[in-house]
Amino acid sequence: MNPVLELRGITVPAQPRPRLEGIDLTIRQGERVALLGASGAGKSTLLAVANGLLPPQQGEVLWEGRSPARSRRGRRLQQARIGTLWQDLRLVEELSVQQNLNAARLAVWGWPKALLNLLLPLETDACRQAMATMDLEPHLLERPVSALSGGQRQRVAMARLLRQDPVLLLADEPLASLDPRLAAELLALLLRQALPPRALLLSLHRPDLLEGFDRAIGLRQGRLVFDGPIAGVHRALLHDLYEGTLPCS
Amino acid sequence: MQLRAAPPLLVLLPALVLLPLALLLPGLSHGGGWELIGQFASAAFTPSLEPVVLRSVAAGLLVTVAMALLGWAVSLVLGLLLGVASSRTVWASLTGSTVPATCIRRLLAIPRSIHELIWGLLLLQLMGLQPAVAVLAIVIPYAALVARVISDLLDALPTTNVEALRAGGAPAPAALLTALGPALLPGVLSYGGYRLECALRSATLLGVFGLGGLGTELKLTMQSLAFHELWTGLWLLLAVMLSLEAGLGGLRRRWLMPVRFGLQQPSVGLRAREMLLVLLALLPLSLLLGHALGVQPQALLTWQPLPPLQNDWPSVLALPWPALVGGTLALTLLAACLAVGLAPLLLLLAAPSRWLRAPLRLVWALGRLWPPPLTALLLLLVLQPGVVTGALALGFHNLGVLGRLLLESAADASPATEQALACAGSGPRLALLYGRLSVVARPYLAYAAYRSDVMLRESVVVSLVGATGLGSQLLESLSAFAWDQLLALVLVYALLTLLGEDLSDRWRARLLASG
Numbered sequence: 001m002n003p004v005l006e007l008r009g010i011t012v013p014a015q016p017r018p019r020l021e022g023i024d025l026t027i028r029q030g031e032r033v034a035l036l037g038a039s040g041a042g043k044s045t046l047l048a049v050a051n052g053l054l055p056p057q058q059g060e061v062l063w064e065g066r067s068p069a070r071s072r073r074g075r076r077l078q079q080a081r082i083g084t085l086w087q088d089l090r091l092v093e094e095l096s097v098q099q100n101l102n103a104a105r106l107a108v109w110g111w112p113k114a115l116l117n118l119l120l121p122l123e124t125d126a127c128r129q130a131m132a133t134m135d136l137e138p139h140l141l142e143r144p145v146s147a148l149s150g151g152q153r154q155r156v157a158m159a160r161l162l163r164q165d166p167v168l169l170l171a172d173e174p175l176a177s178l179d180p181r182l183a184a185e186l187l188a189l190l191l192r193q194a195l196p197p198r199a200l201l202l203s204l205h206r207p208d209l210l211e212g213f214d215r216a217i218g219l220r221q222g223r224l225v226f227d228g229p230i231a232g233v234h235r236a237l238l239h240d241l242y243e244g245t246l247p248c249s
Numbered sequence: 250m251q252l253r254a255a256p257p258l259l260v261l262l263p264a265l266v267l268l269p270l271a272l273l274l275p276g277l278s279h280g281g282g283w284e285l286i287g288q289f290a291s292a293a294f295t296p297s298l299e300p301v302v303l304r305s306v307a308a309g310l311l312v313t314v315a316m317a318l319l320g321w322a323v324s325l326v327l328g329l330l331l332g333v334a335s336s337r338t339v340w341a342s343l344t345g346s347t348v349p350a351t352c353i354r355r356l357l358a359i360p361r362s363i364h365e366l367i368w369g370l371l372l373l374q375l376m377g378l379q380p381a382v383a384v385l386a387i388v389i390p391y392a393a394l395v396a397r398v399i400s401d402l403l404d405a406l407p408t409t410n411v412e413a414l415r416a417g418g419a420p421a422p423a424a425l426l427t428a429l430g431p432a433l434l435p436g437v438l439s440y441g442g443y444r445l446e447c448a449l450r451s452a453t454l455l456g457v458f459g460l461g462g463l464g465t466e467l468k469l470t471m472q473s474l475a476f477h478e479l480w481t482g483l484w485l486l487l488a489v490m491l492s493l494e495a496g497l498g499g500l501r502r503r504w505l506m507p508v509r510f511g512l513q514q515p516s517v518g519l520r521a522r523e524m525l526l527v528l529l530a531l532l533p534l535s536l537l538l539g540h541a542l543g544v545q546p547q548a549l550l551t552w553q554p555l556p557p558l559q560n561d562w563p564s565v566l567a568l569p570w571p572a573l574v575g576g577t578l579a580l581t582l583l584a585a586c587l588a589v590g591l592a593p594l595l596l597l598l599a600a601p602s603r604w605l606r607a608p609l610r611l612v613w614a615l616g617r618l619w620p621p622p623l624t625a626l627l628l629l630l631v632l633q634p635g636v637v638t639g640a641l642a643l644g645f646h647n648l649g650v651l652g653r654l655l656l657e658s659a660a661d662a663s664p665a666t667e668q669a670l671a672c673a674g675s676g677p678r679l680a681l682l683y684g685r686l687s688v689v690a691r692p693y694l695a696y697a698a699y700r701s702d703v704m705l706r707e708s709v710v711v712s713l714v715g716a717t718g719l720g721s722q723l724l725e726s727l728s729a730f731a732w733d734q735l736l737a738l739v740l741v742y743a744l745l746t747l748l749g750e751d752l753s754d755r756w757r758a759r760l761l762a763s764g
Contacts, residue, residue, distance in 0.1 A: 051672050052672065053668065053672055072676070076674045076675070076676060077674065078674070079671075079672060079673060079674035080673060080674030081674075082672070082673075083673065084669065084672055084673070086665070086669055088665060090665050090666045090668075090669035091666070092666055092683055092684065092687050092688075093687075093688070094255070094256045094257075094687040094688060094690065095255055095256075095257075095683070095687055096255070099255060103670060103673075103675070103683050104673055106670060106673070106674070106675030106676075106679045106680075106683065107673060107674025107675050107676075108674075111679070114675075114679050114682070114683075115258065118254065118255040118257055118258035119252055119253070119254055119255070119258060120252055120253070164674075
């Protein structure tokens with residue numbers, strides 16, 4: 001399978017110690033990778049480097065085998081292939097669900113269509129399909145996001161990711177603030193979406209939810225200390241990663 | 250299919266007025282004058298630095314600043330008193346009835362609805378040219394405006410604390426002061442600071458109409474096409490205004506005062522002692538400034554006899570009222586659309602580049618401080634007089650006011666959503682439009698509603714360019730000493746302003762409620 005994301009010698013300097021140091025990592029199509037580590041281990045920084053938000057000062061990022069494009073348009077299209085599920089969701093509260101889903105297409109749409117989306121419902125069929133995949137009622141499309149419940153928002157954010165149709169799915173602790181049932185549901189949905197050619201990299205603070213992943217990566221104090229199949233994640237490793245602060249196990 | 254414009258699109262829609270304007274403007278151009286405009290623009294880089302010019306500009310600026318400070322200080326104190334006097338909560342606690350509050354409120358609507366320029370011109374006729382005219386012209390409408398805001402603030406405060414203190418046996422005045430005073434203070438000072446910025450603009454404007462200070466200098470240099478001298482005055486005024494804005498902004502942050510169109514919840518201010526000291530310093534400051542300006546209290550009491558009313562009511566009725574009212578409304582609407590729509594449009598255009606933001610800020614600052622009648626005179630060099638020319642001048646001024654607020658509130662809004670959209674590949678402009686402008690759209694439009702109502706009141710200031718409706722007719726009647734016409738015009742103007750105020754209040758309440 002082709003690599004979707006390659007990090008080579010990534011270092012993000014900071015005081016008193018680097019936030020990331022010498023990270024080498026390759027993620028291939030169809031891989032479902034869990035990112036483990038205690039708070040402050042560098043999980044969010046790694047994801048920010050992976051989605052292009054934080055250009056690394058040292059090292060190289062390759063998306064689908066290519067380094068960041070020089071041209072603005074090339075770079076935008078590259079960004080459009082990377083989808084991020086933010087912990088705070090980052091939906092536009094003032095807009096309708098459909099407008100939010102379509103906002104994921106802004107990279108490929110021009111101005112006329114982007115403005116039209118603020119005036120009338122566009123590409124309703126595609127939006128309905130994304131809603132159906134996330135078990136959301138189609139009538140919610142017209143609602144403003146501010147009128148949705150917490151669980152609905154979470155799913156709308158997922159549906160927006162599907163509308164973007166990325167090859168690399170990144171998620172920063174998406175399950176952190178959810179109750180156990182909702183967390184399990186969302187995780188199942190995410191894992192189901194990560195089929196080839198798509199890959200998933202998800203940071204997780206609960207090792208009990210590792211089932212369903214192919215591979216785990218362990219970060220400690222900005223360094224990669226483990227990279228292998230989840231079968232290799234044993235108690236001693238977790239203890240080492242969380243330095244004795246292991247949450248529920 | 251249902252068409253429904255989403256908030257970020259709503260803020261851009263008024264800019265559509267540019268299309269008909271682009272068609273109209275070539276016809277309005279009278280061909281000449283571009284050379285002069287070029288000279289004016291290039292003079293910006295070479296202001297005159299001659300000692301004589303600098304001295305006279307500095308002297309004019311001092312007079313303007315003193316007029317503004319004095320007018321502001323007196324109007325704030327007076328407005329505070331009148332505001333308390335027109336508060337329903339206060340009357341209800343003292344007497345059990347809110348009727349007096351309502352009556353005082355209605356009475357205060359009249360001074361409020363008439364622009365300081367009209368007050369200035371009327372007082373000039375009554376009292377002759379003296380420094381107190383400009384000060385009074387600022388004080389009368391400002392005090393009434395401050396009173397309205399204060400009473401609204403007071404009546405919006407919960408009264409449970411007052412009732413609790415009263416139940417404990419405290420007399421009504423003490424209970425009111427203890428329970429409401431501290432909560433009111435930050436709002437008063439925040440609004441008061443804003444009024445000081447307005448007062449500086451008003452004092453400059455009154456100068457343009459001959460009431461002294463820097464405005465008079467600016468107009469004279471403008472009319473004699475001495476652009477280098479004109480820019481000396483403009484740059485100095487800009488420096489004063491920007492430092493005033495920065496200073497007040499610093500105080501707002503220091504005292505944690507509510508921002509003007511609040512995206513954040515208003516917070517209770519800290520450092521109450523400092524605030525009180527500032528308020529108490531206003532009284533000696535006023536006395537000092539009054540003395541420095543040469544305001545003579547006894548001269549305020551000697552009024553010139555007015556020419557008798559001619560009672561020529563048929564000629565008053567014969568005025569082209571529909572055209573006058575229509576012209577005023579058209580001017581206001583056009584100026585409002587220009588200012589409200591252009592601010593977000595320009596922000597979007599400048600968004601991707603940090604280099605573009607600085608000149609944009611500068612143009613907006615110039616727009617704010619620049620008296621609209623001067624812009625109008627400048628436009629007359631290339632355009633024919635009329636509603637469009639007036640609206641351009643008024644629109645430019647208000648663009649400066651709205652643009653600054655938009656930029657500030659956009660900077661205050663969280664960048665998270667915009668960042669997320671940019672990460673998903675949308676360009677910087679679309680990310681700003683979807684991610685940030687949608688957040689500020691509703692409060693911005695609510696403020697724009699208020700500003701449109703201000704523009705209606707203010708439309709008189711560009712009446713110099715002629716054929717702009719009520720304002721131009723007012724100036725004409727004034728110079729013809731046609732008092733009956735003048736009376737009718739002022740009344741109609743005031744009525745129109747009050748209707749506009751009511752309309753904008755309703756619109757604002759609706760916008761904020763649906764948010």
